[in-house]
Amino acid sequence: MSLRFTEQDMQNIEVICQRYPDKKAATLPTLHFAQKKFGYISEDAVKAVAAVLNLPVAHVLGVATFYTMYNKKPVGKYHIQVCTNISCALMGSREIFQHLRQKLGIASGETTEDKLFTLQEVECLGSCGTAPTIQINEKYFESMTVEKIDELVESLKKGEIDV
Numbered sequence: 001m002s003l004r005f006t007e008q009d010m011q012n013i014e015v016i017c018q019r020y021p022d023k024k025a026a027t028l029p030t031l032h033f034a035q036k037k038f039g040y041i042s043e044d045a046v047k048a049v050a051a052v053l054n055l056p057v058a059h060v061l062g063v064a065t066f067y068t069m070y071n072k073k074p075v076g077k078y079h080i081q082v083c084t085n086i087s088c089a090l091m092g093s094r095e096i097f098q099h100l101r102q103k104l105g106i107a108s109g110e111t112t113e114d115k116l117f118t119l120q121e122v123e124c125l126g127s128c129g130t131a132p133t134i135q136i137n138e139k140y141f142e143s144m145t146v147e148k149i150d151e152l153v154e155s156l157k158k159g160e161i162d163v
């Protein structure tokens with residue numbers, strides 16, 4: 001196992017664990033912490049989380065692979081997730097997704113050559129009331145249109161905004 005948590009990371013994870021009844025229940029937030037630190041959840045990251053929580057690797061791997069919010073491979077600086085589930089689809093998210101595919105020249109799950117954008121088609125993001133919803137890294141962008149996503153992507157490229 002080549003990935004390791006630092007002493008400071010261990011303290012942060014301890015704080016996370018204190019919010020849960022036991023370490024098993026802290027698996028999701030600890031994986032989230034690991035994703036932020038390592039960029040994505042590799043096999044080594046799974047092992048590091050299992051070790052720090054003193055849980056079986058199989059349990060952590062099961063959780064990491066079940067939830068789509070954990071990236072199993074490296075993503076670009078901006079991870080664009082477009083919900084194409086029913087509410088968002090009815091409000092035009094599939095057109096937005098297709099537009100992004102063409103604009104960025106990548107398919108779902110792919111990353112641009114400059115490593116700036118990863119595009120991903122995802123299931124419901126839990127924000128159906130303001131469909132179409134797009135998530136970029138940790139941030140939600142709601143009631144999106146093709147025009148709005150164009151402006152957003154250009155601003156991200158120019159470094160005018162960060163997410």
Ligand code: FES
Nearest residue numbers: 083088125127128
């Ligand atoms: S259907 Fe898109 S956020 Fe729920």
